Amino acid sequence: MRLLIKNGRVVDPANNIDAALDILVADGKIVKVAKDIKANGAQIIDAADKIIIPGLVDMHVHLREPGREDKETVESGTAAALKGGVTTLLAMPNTTPAIDSEENIALLKKIIGKSAQANVLICGAISKGRLGKELSGIAELKKAGALAISDDGSSVDNDDLLLDAFKQAKEAGLLVICHSEDKALSGKGVVNRGLIATRMGLRGISHESEYLRVERDIKLAKKTGVKIHIAHVSCKESVILIAAAKKQGVKVTAEAAPHHFSFTEEAVLGFDTNFKMNPPLRSKADREALRQALKDGTIDCIASDHAPHTENEKDIEFDRAEFGVIGLETELSAAITELVETKLLDWPRLVEKMAVNPARILGIDQGSLATGKDADIVIIDPKQERLVEKQKLISRSKNCAFLGMKLRGVVEYTIYKGEVHPWNS
Ligand code: DOR
Numbered sequence: 001m002r003l004l005i006k007n008g009r010v011v012d013p014a015n016n017i018d019a020a021l022d023i024l025v026a027d028g029k030i031v032k033v034a035k036d037i038k039a040n041g042a043q044i045i046d047a048a049d050k051i052i053i054p055g056l057v058d059m060h061v062h063l064r065e066p067g068r069e070d071k072e073t074v075e076s077g078t079a080a081a082l083k084g085g086v087t088t089l090l091a092m093p094n095t096t097p098a099i100d101s102e103e104n105i106a107l108l109k110k111i112i113g114k115s116a117q118a119n120v121l122i123c124g125a126i127s128k129g130r131l132g133k134e135l136s137g138i139a140e141l142k143k144a145g146a147l148a149i150s151d152d153g154s155s156v157d158n159d160d161l162l163l164d165a166f167k168q169a170k171e172a173g174l175l176v177i178c179h180s181e182d183k184a185l186s187g188k189g190v191v192n193r194g195l196i197a198t199r200m201g202l203r204g205i206s207h208e209s210e211y212l213r214v215e216r217d218i219k220l221a222k223k224t225g226v227k228i229h230i231a232h233v234s235c236k237e238s239v240i241l242i243a244a245a246k247k248q249g250v251k252v253t254a255e256a257a258p259h260h261f262s263f264t265e266e267a268v269l270g271f272d273t274n275f276k277m278n279p280p281l282r283s284k285a286d287r288e289a290l291r292q293a294l295k296d297g298t299i300d301c302i303a304s305d306h307a308p309h310t311e312n313e314k315d316i317e318f319d320r321a322e323f324g325v326i327g328l329e330t331e332l333s334a335a336i337t338e339l340v341e342t343k344l345l346d347w348p349r350l351v352e353k354m355a356v357n358p359a360r361i362l363g364i365d366q367g368s369l370a371t372g373k374d375a376d377i378v379i380i381d382p383k384q385e386r387l388v389e390k391q392k393l394i395s396r397s398k399n400c401a402f403l404g405m406k407l408r409g410v411v412e413y414t415i416y417k418g419e420v421h422p423w424n425s
């Protein structure tokens, strides 16, 4: 089967391309990118006025399987990913059981083999059961196929244990993804600490609970030379620490989630639990710092932190609701609306944040539209606006912060390994 995508604007910063070009696909691979390609008998997609980019790489996704298939499965989560233009994702290990051993990686791989609709990469747990007490066999996780390790959802409290983990990860050549949070400081907080929390009578989560841990994680990375990646950066102090560490040559990268660069703590004033996540939405100044950090490169990439929860776990009192929101189906449109439409990023920079850089951080061969690469391609109508509606979301959970909002930029087709998925919004 051959596929010819004609007349679109191809934005492929990995190859320094931003031009009107055609793309020819055969047997799941990109075989030609050029002007006016002729291909008799090929299926044709007319992409006039559309933007064509490499499939997105989302390095922070909670698929919930094994263990919480009521929230999401590998199948439903990867279908949602494709709908959002994400063709490769890194699955976080806070499942039941946690992905902390060779056997559990084998179990997850089996599920992926059977039901994944997109490319699923595996993140192993730093500690056994993610309990922060004893390290999982880090070399063993790498051997079994993990691309990174993280205790995401929690931070490793014990400095000595983390130092040991960093040393082993360095030895094994594994990336460490840091959920930087001091639970002793965030405690029972549910929103950003400040006037809004006070006004609402809710307990706050301070900036310190994040940035003191970012500071520690960077210090240990510097000591060991391991590559670390700071997940879901939410406040400006963390941005300043990451920028300083990069200047000193520490091997640190960072991500921001769409909810953090789109909303502020004011969004929680209506007690809508779809604005409850960890770390919490912060102040306007923090949101601005994240946006500037995306622009200046301090923050390397955008990742959804797709965190599905059931209605029973979200549609309850703010204090009791679970932390987290889904994001796979809205992250690209949110980024277009908040970053491209506002002229903060141009299209090539956006593609860097959502495909090229996460692929580089993970050391995988994605995020490029060069000849010979997998035909993972997204075709976007950049002008079309779409209302985010619950009944149109295909993720098994519907806890989306963008519900009821109009977002610009609609994924018209996702092509995954040459297979065409058309979406009629
Ligand atoms: O809001 C969050 N939800 N933050 C995390 O770190 C974990 C995630 C989840 O797994 O639900």
Ligand code: ZN
Binding pocket: 152, 153, 154, 179, 231, 232, 278
């Ligand atoms: Zn996290």
